[in-house]
Amino acid sequence: NDELIKMSQNPKDWVMPTGDYANSRYSKLNQINAQNVGKLQVAWTFSTGVLRGHEGGPLIIGNIMYVHTPFPNKVYALDLSNENKIVWKYEPKQDPNVIPVMCCDTVNRGLAYGDGKILLHQADTTLVALDAKTGQVAWTAKNGDPTKGETGTSAPMVVKDKVLVGISGGEFGVQAHMTAYDLKTGKLAWRGYSEGPDDQILVDDKTTALGKPIGKDSSLKTWQGDQWKIGGGATWGWVSYDPELNLIYYGSGNPSTWNPKQRPGDNKWSMTIWARNPDTGVAKWVYQMTPHDEWDYDGVNEMILSDQSINGQARKLLTHFDRNGLGYTLDRATGELLVAEKYDPKVNWTSGVDMDKNSPTYGRPKVLDAASTEKGGEDHNTKGICPAALGTKDEQPAAYSPDTQLFYVPTNHVCMDYEPFKVSYTAGQPYVGATLSMYPPQGETNMGNFIAWDGKTGKIVWSNKEQFSVWSGALATGGGVVFYGTLEGYLKAVDAKTGKELYKFKTPSGIIGNVTTYENGGKQYVAVLSGVGGWAGIGLAAGLTDPTAGLGAVGGYAALSNYTALGGTLTVFSLPN
Numbered sequence: 001n002d003e004l005i006k007m008s009q010n011p012k013d014w015v016m017p018t019g020d021y022a023n024s025r026y027s028k029l030n031q032i033n034a035q036n037v038g039k040l041q042v043a044w045t046f047s048t049g050v051l052r053g054h055e056g057g058p059l060i061i062g063n064i065m066y067v068h069t070p071f072p073n074k075v076y077a078l079d080l081s082n083e084n085k086i087v088w089k090y091e092p093k094q095d096p097n098v099i100p101v102m103c104c105d106t107v108n109r110g111l112a113y114g115d116g117k118i119l120l121h122q123a124d125t126t127l128v129a130l131d132a133k134t135g136q137v138a139w140t141a142k143n144g145d146p147t148k149g150e151t152g153t154s155a156p157m158v159v160k161d162k163v164l165v166g167i168s169g170g171e172f173g174v175q176a177h178m179t180a181y182d183l184k185t186g187k188l189a190w191r192g193y194s195e196g197p198d199d200q201i202l203v204d205d206k207t208t209a210l211g212k213p214i215g216k217d218s219s220l221k222t223w224q225g226d227q228w229k230i231g232g233g234a235t236w237g238w239v240s241y242d243p244e245l246n247l248i249y250y251g252s253g254n255p256s257t258w259n260p261k262q263r264p265g266d267n268k269w270s271m272t273i274w275a276r277n278p279d280t281g282v283a284k285w286v287y288q289m290t291p292h293d294e295w296d297y298d299g300v301n302e303m304i305l306s307d308q309s310i311n312g313q314a315r316k317l318l319t320h321f322d323r324n325g326l327g328y329t330l331d332r333a334t335g336e337l338l339v340a341e342k343y344d345p346k347v348n349w350t351s352g353v354d355m356d357k358n359s360p361t362y363g364r365p366k367v368l369d370a371a372s373t374e375k376g377g378e379d380h381n382t383k384g385i386c387p388a389a390l391g392t393k394d395e396q397p398a399a400y401s402p403d404t405q406l407f408y409v410p411t412n413h414v415c416m417d418y419e420p421f422k423v424s425y426t427a428g429q430p431y432v433g434a435t436l437s438m439y440p441p442q443g444e445t446n447m448g449n450f451i452a453w454d455g456k457t458g459k460i461v462w463s464n465k466e467q468f469s470v471w472s473g474a475l476a477t478g479g480g481v482v483f484y485g486t487l488e489g490y491l492k493a494v495d496a497k498t499g500k501e502l503y504k505f506k507t508p509s510g511i512i513g514n515v516t517t518y519e520n521g522g523k524q525y526v527a528v529l530s531g532v533g534g535w536a537g538i539g540l541a542a543g544l545t546d547p548t549a550g551l552g553a554v555g556g557y558a559a560l561s562n563y564t565a566l567g568g569t570l571t572v573f574s575l576p577n
């Protein structure tokens with residue numbers, strides 16, 4: 001979308017949840033820098049009026065800021081040039097029965113802008129286009145069916161004349177898909193499923209995996225019978241786009257159920273990086289990171305596009321920090337695998353990926369027997385697996401700075417016990433099939449790290465310990481500062497080169513939102529939503545206390561209640577006058 005390419009080059013605005021099409025979450029703004037960030041002050045705040053987990057962040061277009069909330073998915077347009085007054089407000093009417101079919105809190109990861117419209121993906125999967133000036137509904141489209149466990153949490157992405165939107169429901173046995181709607185009318189343009197026959201997953205004889213054609217029925221061959229129809233592979237993460245290559249990139253999530261014994265095979269194309277043509281949906285290449293998942297390592301985390309040199313050769317790269325604990329760097333034009341390394345040294349389910357191009361298992365991770373959750377007998381509890389199901393990183397997006405050529409990654413430092421059990425499928429009922437408990441790695445107390453990563457070599461450059469997982473999206477800036485939030489509620493600024501902490505401020509609630517920056521009236525601002533929740537904060541958000549509830553997160557993050565409580569607030573920072 002030419003309008004969006006142009007708008008995203010203006011650092012005063014923040015026009016898409018990911019900052020730009022490359023998902024870099026980098027801003028050129030440098031008024032706030034490593035020398036003066038310590039003087040940051042709260043400029044203004046805004047209460048969203050909603051409790052539970054606030055993910056994503058506001059859009060800023062000119063003088064208007066658009067703020068979204070978790071269910072019931074309110075949208076506010078605030079006038080930054082007039083005391084942040086509410087210009088319009090939108091609140092959809094949604095059946096609250098959608099709440100129990102949302103796996104990991106009632107979160108929403110943000111709005112999209114395109115063609116004078118604000119796009120909202122509601123919890124009940126309705127995609128709504130609102131007139132950006134008035135908040136009037138321009139069109140709506142129904143993306144899924146909550147009575148089957150299909151829900152909406154992901155942010156839409158506008159690419160060319162289409163709106164792309166994924167779907168959640170991996171814990172309910174949905175057949176998930178990425179769907180494109182016409183931006184002008186809301187009419188369905190294409191739908192590419194994560195698993196199923198070739199005409200449903202939108203592949204052709206030119207689609208490759210690791211440089212080789214995937215061939216006919218590549219997905220069907222890896223499922224028993226028609227299990228693919230309830231195979232999951234949800235698409236609730238982020239989408240990126242390379243306008244030159246005309247490809248969109250996103251990941252698919254876990255195969256359903258979590259009990260691996262019940263679904264023999266590689267379960268393609270769950271846990272896969274997809275590169276699709278945005279006009280037709282047809283896949284150019286795929287790469288499955290975790291074949292036959294045994295741990296719920298959804299592959300949906302953001303794909304960050306960067307241009308860097310490797311061995312003196314300029315390359316178009318895609319970098320992805322997977323739940324499975326491996327940081328991948330691929331050639332984004334071809335899908336060639338360049339780097340796959342652990343971004344937490346504690347990762348112990350695999351000894352690494354087979355990088356030998358001539359090997360029959362090229363590109364596959366080697367699974368260590370002690371971490372396999374299906375090797376033991378019926379109801380065997382596999383203990384001490386790192387990372388836990390919520391991964392070395394979950395949905396919280398990393399940032400990339402072209403100045404330092406480093407990635408700044410919010411991570412989880414958590415291990416688990418995983419006990420699969422037999423489960424039968426009933427539409428709209430949980431189809432999980434495993435009991436989990438979570439805890440920090442043995443001998444350690446910190447459940448998170450905030451790290452800087454070199455994607456060319458696959459190495460950690462620096463690492464800061466955090467008491468809890470860092471469940472907030474990072475922001476890198478031209479001022480040499482990197483921002484992120486913590487589950488206790490701190491907004492932190494660190495030096496991009498060294499990781500040294502330069503500033504922290506405790507906001508009203510735990511932060512699972514993504515940090516944003518913009519300029520208005522000649523002044524740079526930093527904005528973040530607080531409001532604890534998400535999977536890590538589900539105990540607080542949903543009032544759960546049984547340690548195994550919330551798929552094991554309630555026990556793992558029980559100590560959070562000593563630090564923070566619920567409440568959605570936007571906090572905006574700036575330097576003093």
Ligand SMILES: O=C(O)c1cc(C(=O)O)c2c(n1)C(=O)C(=O)c1cc(C(=O)O)[nH]c1-2
Pocket residue numbers: 055103104105107152153154167168169170171234235236253254296298389390394395533534535536
């Ligand atoms: O498979 C799915 O459909 C699905 C959906 C979601 C979601 O939509 O929030 C999450 C997950 N899985 C998941 O595995 C997960 O770790 C997770 C964390 C969060 C969150 O917002 O904190 N959502 C989700």
